[in-house]
Each structure stands twice: as structure tokens, then as C-alpha cells.
Amino acid sequence: MECPVVVHEGQKLNKMAAIGQKWVPLYQVDAFTDQPFGGNAAAVCLLGDEPQELTDDHLQKIAAEMNQSETAFICKLSPQDDFISSSVFRLRWFTPVSEMLLCGHATLASAGALFYVIKNPSSQLTFQTLSGDLFARREGDFISLDLPENKSQPQDGGKYKDLIKATIGSFPVQEVRFCSSVGGDLLIRIPDSITREQFEKMTPDIQGMMAAHQEEIRGVIVTLKGSLENGCVDDEGVQYDFVSRFFDPWSGLPEDPVTGSAHTVLASYWAKELGKTEFYARQCSQRGGVLRVRLRGDGRVDVKGQAVVVTTGKIRI
Template sequence: MKYYIIDAFTDRLFAGNPAAVCLLQEPLADEVMASIAREMNLSETAFVLWENDAWRLRWFTPTVEVPLCGHGTLATARALREAGIVTDDEVYFRSLSGDLAARYQEDWIELDFPSLPPTPAPVPAGVLDALKLDSAPRWTGVNAHRYWLLDLGSAAAVRVLAPDRAATMAIDLPGIVVTGAGDAPYDFTSRFFAPADGIFEDPVTGSAHAALAPYWSSVLGKTDFVAYQASSRGGILKVRLAGDRVLIAGETVVVATGDLRIP
């Protein structure tokens, strides 16, 4: 089985968010895909299969299947183009989060995701202490995927955040998004933690921007953004809120390719 390792949301090696992409020729059992994801040991491994006239796309962390993965979708679109399988300007996927589209735009790939706006809510007990915040967030809320969004006010506050790793990983939440107004040329900055999925900090998170775009649209009164995710690897995203959809664009770099031997 052919696989790729691709850095997403970056134009250079060893930056952005790495994902493994497995090009399936036939369905695999869930436990086999979970084992492959553990073997790859990246934040997500994507599995894509042409079945019943559609590309079926699933994503696994080393510990759990997830319903939506932006960088894994971006990497899958690049792998299908790299392998010469998809030559059209668009490719469509069926996923646990519904139908998704990826559009090829020169060196960029644009994803079409559902908008998942957060609504105001107090954060669960233990979150603020685990994040070791110096002051209360400007705003907090949660979306339909249980991603909790905390606006810390500034990019500087996001960058210097130093959570307690053990305390953060003990929180049973699939997503904690910390964000703040960006420094030029970025409209906003963010970081993303996914303790329930076994991920302390995700390098660059496309799915988080399905919540960030509607939030920052309400704050800034605009719909087009350039965003930066301030992990140690870093990543740049172009984001557009289009009604009930969020368009998320990024660049990709192929790091490795090979053959996976499945009994």
C-alpha cells in the first residue's frame, strides 16, 4: 500500500503539520487503520479509498479516530495529485463530517469545510489552571465539535502561553483553541491542544479554523483572513468565511513516500 508523509500548511520541509496519507486499494478493518496510525506516530494518519463512486476519507490519531482533520485533508489532496490519481482542479471527499471539497490553486490547496461557530460558554473546571493563564480570557465559548475557544486578547499572549502538560492531558476535551488578535501581516494567531485525542499541542489545525473564522468575523467585521498558528513548527493559513462554509487554504511539501506492507 502506497503512503506519503506530507507537511501541511507550509512551503518548507519540517514545518507546518505532518500527516501520513495511506492510499487504500481496498477497505481495511478499523483496528488495522488504528495500528497503522500508531506505527506512523504522527498527530493524524489519513486513509483514503475510492468506493461507490466517491473518495472515502477517515483520520486516526495514534489513539482515536477523529471526525474532522484539516491538515490530513490537505495532505490527502496533495498525495492524490502527487500520485497522478487526481488531475482535475477539485476533489471531493465523504467523511464523518459530511462532504468536503479540496481545490487546487497553483501552489495552494483550498479546503471547503462546514462552519462550526462557537457560542459563549464558561470553560470547564481545570482548563484555566492547566493553561497557566496570567489573566482571564477576553471571551470563551464552545462549538458543536466540543472545541473550546479562548480569546486571550493578543498574539503575544498566545505565543508565551506555557501550559502544564500533565494537567492539560488530564482534561477530557477534544479541542482547546487559544487565540488572539494577530501581529501584521496576520489577522489572528492561535494554538490548539487536543488532550482527549492524545495530542498535547497540534502544530497546525485546519479544523480549528472552522471555529476561528466565524468568531473572528464577528470581532473584526470581515470574512477574509490570513492566520498564523504559533506552534514550534508554525503554519500559515488563508481563511475565508462564506456563509455556512469556511474555506481554508494552505501549501504542502512532500517529505517522504513508500510502501506499507499489510498482511
């Protein structure tokens, strides 16, 4: 998806000489939280006409420099567009080590930067991505993402027994599933009797996960049905429909704090298990995050959360 550099006859363009001469806006946004330093942080970089000067390798180096779980790059579609009045943009996501097919929290963070810092007045933004068009709508203090549903299939746990063991240790397994469409997520459900406290204390063997990794796996989702009995409730005592954690140490960070894309898999699974289509969910990482999720009947999932801009600045490219 690299944008080409056009060199006219008789001209010579030294790309690397151009790179490093410009500064572009950069923000750090905490997604799926209403408080700074919660949820999942993403770096958001606004690229105007610069994409034609930046190779994929250079974008990857910027993401490695940011060292966030994901860095989002928002690009204008044409020179006539601008970040304030336009409503359609190109969006790409990079971890510190690779480009991603889909990233929910960095999409929410990107919309937050455009809505709250740039003051884009649009009620809905469209992002053209490797996963197709994604939409971000304002809904009061929330941003609702319109993402593709990703269905999982039952999986023989024996194929991934070493990876499962490294991820959940001695916790029993209730069900194992696999979703290929989101880049390869292994879904592990643990029994309802496990408490939230036990779940949050679960400590994967990261080296064991690295050793047991198989090429088709993007990440491992571990999920638990919420109930009053197992303590899966918020600070006001309201029960979560389900809770989860997401591990992907091969992307450069052991655990993703809040994973919007994983909830496109979880929504599809829990809709069948719970007989409902709207969910109140929590991702139980150390930072933690709360999501409102709705499975629609058209193959799409609405993932709703809040976003807080915590850093504004510029990066030299």
C-alpha cells in the first residue's frame, strides 16, 4: 500500500534527504476510557502530502520509535482534502514490528484526535483500510466504531495445546475456537466459576507463548462469562456480560490493554451463547477498558467507547 513517488524526467529525488526535514502532528490518545492513563494508548500521526515521501519501512520505523501497541497513520485522499473539513481518510496501523489488518482501539484514537483536537465537525468519519471501509460516529461523549463481524469456528484444542498451556497455565478450558478473518485469533473460553480476581491475576508464560506460536495466530483471546457470583461487575455493581484479555507477544508487546478488533470476534461468539446482541464488556488488563458492543444483523459490529487525548505534539519525519 506504499504510495509511489513520481520523479519527472531530468529530476532526481533523494527520498532520504527529504525525510527528516518536516514535522507533522502527532497525538497520543487513550482509547476505551474516560480517564487519562487508562484504556489502550495509541499514537496517531496525521500525514498530509507526506505519504508520497514515506515508504512502508519508514512508517514501520516511526511505529517502532513510538513503541505503542499500535501507531495509526491518517492520510488525506487528495491534496484538496484537509483534516478539518474532510470526512473520508486513508488509515493504516502499525505495531512496533508489523502492519496490522485491523485495529479497533487505534481507529477510535484516530477519530478522537480528529474530533477533539482538530475539531473536525463531521458526525461520521470514514476510514479506508486494509479491512475495508470503517466508520466512526459521534454519539454524545462516545465514539461508535462500525467494524466487520468476525466469526470463529470450533477448534480442536490439541493442535494448540502448548500455546494454550503457556497462555492460561493451570486454568481449565471450556471451549477453544479459531477466527481466521481478523488475522488469526485463537479464542479460549474458561469456566464461569473462575472469578474476575483470579482472571486478572492469570500470568501467561510469555516465553512459552513465543516458543509455541504458530504462523496463523495473530493473538490469543481469553474470555469469561460475567456474573454477580464471579465478581465481573463494574464499580457501581453493574454486571459485565463478558470479560476478556488479549495476548500477542509476537507483535512486540505481551498483552494488549484493550482490543477493539477482538470484540468483533467476541460479539459473534457471545451472541450465540447469551442469546442477545448488545453487550457491556470489560477487558481486564492492568490498564483496563470498558466497551459497549452491538452485533448487528448485517455482518457488522458496533464497538463504542470513549477516548482521551493525553499528548499533543509533532514528530520529525
